[in-house]
Amino acid sequence: MAEPAVPAVSSLPTLADQVENLLPQTQCTKCGYPACRPYAEAVAGGEAGYNQCPPGGMEGVARLAALLDKPVIPLNPANGIERPRPVAVIDENLCIGCTLCIQACPVDAIIGAAKQMHSVVPALCTGCDLCVAPCPVDCISMVDVTPGRTGWDAWSQADADAARERHQFRTFRLRREKQENDERLAAKAAAKLKAVENEPTLSPEEKAAQERKKAIIRAAMERARLQKEKMAAASPTRPAGLEDVSAGVRRQIADTNQKLEAQTTQATQAPQAKDKQ
Secondary structure, three states: OOOOOOOOOOOOOOHHHHHHHOOOOOOOOOOOOOOHHHHHHHHHOOOOOOOOOHHHHHHHHHHHHHHHOOOOOOOOHHHOOOOEOEEEEEOOOOOOOOOHHHHHOOOOOEEOOOOOOOEEOOOOOOOOOOOOOOOOOOOEEEEEOOOOOEHHHHOOHHHHHHHHHHHHHHHHHHHHHHHHHHHHHHHHHHHHHHHHHOOOOOOHHHHHHHHHHHHHHHHHHHHHHHHHHHHHHHOOOOOOOOOOOOHHHHHHHHHHHHHHHHHHHHHHHHHHHHHHO
C-alpha cells in the first residue's frame, strides 16, 4: 500500500516577507511599531497604513503601493517627514559613558563600555534617532550626511540588508544573554535553597525563620519558571529564534557559539590540569 503523501511546505515568501523586503530596515520605530518586521506584518494584515515609513520616503510608499495594488498616497505626517539620511555623532568631551545610547541602538552601531567614552560607527548607523532621547547629557547630535538626497535616494538596498542582519543578530544576542542570566539566577537560587535547607536549627524560632527563607526562595524560583513558560508560549513554533534570521546572521551565531564552547571547555580543563600537577 502506498504511503500517504506528505504535504509540501511552501518556501514562497509571505506578504509580510515581501513588505519587509521593501522597507529600509532602519528599525527607527517611527512607523509606530518596535521594528521593521512587526510593521511589515501589520501592513500585510491590513492593521497599518503603507505610508508610515518616513525613512523610505515617497519612493517607499510607491513601492509598497505597487506590491499591495493600492494608490500612491502621501506619507502620514504623524509618523514624520522624509529627510536626508542622518548619522549620530557623540561629543566625546561630554560623554559620561552611561551606555544608555548603546542599549537603545537597534543595530549595534555604537561602541564603548561603562564609564568610558562611546563612539558611533558612521557606516553602521541607520539614523534612527533612538539614541538621542536616552542620553542624560545631550551629547548626541544627528548630522545629515546626504544633503539633497532623501528616502531611498539616500539609502541603498545593500545598506538595508546589512542593517537587517545587524538587527537580527542583536535580537538573538540579547535573547541569549537574557537566557544565560536567567540560568545563572536559577542556579544561584537553587544553591541558596540548598544552603538554607542544610542550616542547623537550634530552636523553634530559627526553624521558623528557615522556613520563611525557603518559602521566599521557592516563590522566586516559581515566578521565574512561570515567566519562562510565558515567553516560550509567546513563540511556540520558533523557540530557538533562528528561523527568521538570514544566512549571514546564522553564520555569526554559529561562530559565537563555537567561541563560547571553546571558552567553556578551556575553563573546565584548566582546573583538571592544575590538579594533575
